[in-house]
Amino acid sequence: MKIVIAEKPSVGRELAKVFGATTKKDGYIEGKGYSFTWAFGHLLQLAPPQEYGFIGWRRQHLPMLPQKFKLGIRKIKTKDGMVEDPGVRKQLDIIKKLFDEATEIIVATDAGREGELIFRYIYYFLKCKKPFKRLWISSQTDEAIKEGFRNLKPGTDYDTLFNSAHCRSESDWLVGMNATQALSISAGARSVLSLGRVQTPTLAMICSRFLEIKHFVPQLYYQLAIQLDKDGQLFKAISVINFDKKEDAEALFEKIEDVASGFPNGAKVLTVEAKPRKEPPPLLHDLSSLQQEANKRKGFTADQTLNLLQGLYESKLVTYPRTGSRYIGDDVFAGVPVLIEKLKGHQDFGKQADFLLTVPLNKRSVNAKKVTDHHAILPTGESPYQLTGDKQAIYEMVIGRMLEAFHQECVKEITKIAIEAGSVFMANGTVIRSAGWRSVFNESDDEKKDEENPSLPKVKAGEELPIVNKALLEKQTKPKAMYNEASLLKALETSGKDIEDEELRYAMKDSGLGTPATRASIIETLINREYVVREKRNLVPTNKGLAVYDVVKDQKIAQAELTGQWEKRLEEIRSGASVTDFKAEIIEYTRSITNELLQAGAGLAEKFMKEEKVDK
DNA sequence: GCAAGGTC
Incomplete structure (x- = not known):
């Protein structure tokens, strides 16, 4: 047998x-x-x-x-x-x-x-x-x-692959177990202060962003706004220059020749630029992109989405969930029309399914070379039966994304009108000419909303227009947003890209921090350790988390680069390099991080416990 | 009591 x-x-x-x-x-x-x-x-x-x-x-x-x-x-x-x-x-x-x-x-x-x-x-x-x-x-x-x-290949062909896997596994144990015990012991905390190659850089990202926001000093700046009238259609334009000094803005504000000051046509159109912009459909979902979307749309945590998706997978409604690929091969693509066919008559998606069956499908998500162990998430074609509300929501994100991915591009017309009125003003407008894939969910662009000027009137260069209103706007620079689960997942995926060292960046190019299968559990670990709490949708560090960050922030264990270094060496081992050297280095690193933490952690527990009291 | 990795 x-x-x-x-x-x-x-x-x-x-x-x-x-x-x-x-x-x-x-x-x-x-x-x-x-x-x-x-x-x-x-x-x-x-x-x-x-x-x-x-x-x-x-x-x-x-x-x-x-x-x-x-x-x-x-x-x-x-x-x-x-x-x-x-x-x-x-x-x-x-x-x-x-x-x-x-x-x-x-x-x-x-x-x-x-x-x-x-x-x-x-x-x-x-x-x-x-x-x-x-x-x-x-x-x-x-x-x-x-x-x-x-x-079939001889099993021994993969001995070096096993060696690299084995090193990854033991190295994570050595560094994680020792660093965790060293910090917990020296901090004198009753609770566990865990550290690890992945969780600690993740904590560091959350903490450093939090501190950056906390220390952010907003800068005041000023803009001028005018409202113009073209044959009864009103539209708005904003000064191109941001003024640092209020006096400068005021001086120019006074010069704006609006109707109220007795000027019938105070503005002159300098240039009009209208360009179509094509937006290709989004790629099919992998686990991470679906977790991000579910977090944005429904506020689900990464862990909830994974569990809901696993449930759908076990009921054979969707393909393998823990995939890191957003592509499918030609073979799977051949089955897509049948999957779309099943959505005919669907309450929300039926119309778009009908349409897709009459046009050539977009093949942006079809690329066998970019399919790794598993392809992108698709429905299987089985009919769902009495799904819970949350499962239903996830399932609809999967089928909706399938329709989007094979749909046509969205064509927008971007209009920019430059206007002279004592200073140069700009009016921006966006009109959707052909919704394409955006008709599936029929939602507006969530990124940049040009809410002021959805559609601009037709004007020509040289034309003079009345200014019916003018305003001096006082604005503030804003800090970056706090991490939420969606933005953190994205940051974990791309964390390698900020690494300066080219070789380390290359080593992490396909991986990032953690893997699709583990990222949800990393977030849960940080929460279970009371390093991070959820506040609304944000991930906010606690005093404990900040105290741990303060001890390790300059150490290698808190940098994404550590994973880059390991990945580079593990790849060398896979292609035949010595295992002994790497193991010796890991042991040496384990000794040094352990000793450092045994000293650096002293008195840490008192510190964050005291801070907690001060807060209250 | 602890890592990161995979999955039901």
Whole structure:
């Protein structure tokens, strides 16, 4: 019997289907000489410190540097503390039984670093010695799957990939566990002060933005506004110059020749510019973009959206949710018209679905090269039945986005009129000529609203117009906005882009901080640690969070660059570089950050507890 | 009591 092991049940079932294996057993599917089984993501995790004899949190244990790491079955939290997940234990037993009977093992976990690690941890934990082959496919179509099976790779081809994954895993443990204990112990706090390669730079982003806003000094500035009349149609123009001094603005204000001062035609049109602007449809959703949209539209947290989407996935209504790709391949695209067809007669989207079936579909979201392990989120075509309100909302964002993505571009006409009236004024207007994809949700542009002049009258250069009103406007510069879940998710995705070092920036170009699957839980961790609270939709640091930030802000552990450095080295390991060197560096770094935190954290708890009292 | 990674 050949055993195929996938990363998750949905993939295992899909592979079985392609082979025509249909006998459903507990935890696997059998047929045609194969058994198809699966993990549920990581079944195993690195054992916690106490399993190496580091009982209790004690200064003398630090840094904790296990000679050899142990693996343990994934734990879940219950009222009696952390216990082995019984479902995971059961599935591992099933995998063990299948591996024992196997004549050949075929690894079909996701084609990437973590997929490799998921399998290898199982394999080594079960002390399996049988050789294995690797299925390596980047598309899940029947044809790609069949081709992949005709072209299985020797398992050892991926040893270096495993090495890089293994280093990632152990390094996160070493740095995270030691830094957390070091800070918590030295701070003298009763609570846990956790630190980690991803959570701490995330906290730093929230805190530094908060402090930037807190210390922001608004600057006053002045603008002039005039209202003009073209054959009864009124429109507004604003001075091009912002005046720092009120006197300067006032001087020019006095010179504006409006009708009330006895000038029938005080303004002269200098230039008129009208340009069409084409907006391509948005890309299909990946998890992060959907979490951002759900946060903006409905105020859902990243974690809520992930859970709702997982529910839709388990009811087979949407494709795999934890994807980082906003593209689909040509094979999936071929099925899109059928998906659109299903929306005919839909209460909100039916009309647009009808329209799309009559025109060529936009292919902006179709690019097989940009599909990684999983493609963008699409509906499956199954009919939903009695969804809860929140699930329904998410589902509609998925189908609505599908219609948008394959829709036509939106064409706007942007008009700029320059006017001379003692100073130069500008009137801006935007008119939608062809709504295209924007007709799906029929909402106005959320970014910049040209609310003053949706549509400007037709005027010509040289024309003179009456000024029916004038005003001196006092304005203030504004600070950046506080992070909310949407803007934080976006910032995590792109955090690599601000890195100055070109190599580190390159190393993070496809990753950012965290991964689509983990970002929601990072936000939840910061909230559970009481580093951050939600205030309305904003993520606001607490005194505790700010105190921790103050201790670590100049340390490497608070910089996104740390992930960039690791990614660069891990990629080198994947292509064959030494593992020993990297491990030695990580151990050295663990020693130094641990020592620094043991000193720098002293008295920290008192500090933020005192501040809390002052606040009250 | 603790990381980051994956998933039901």
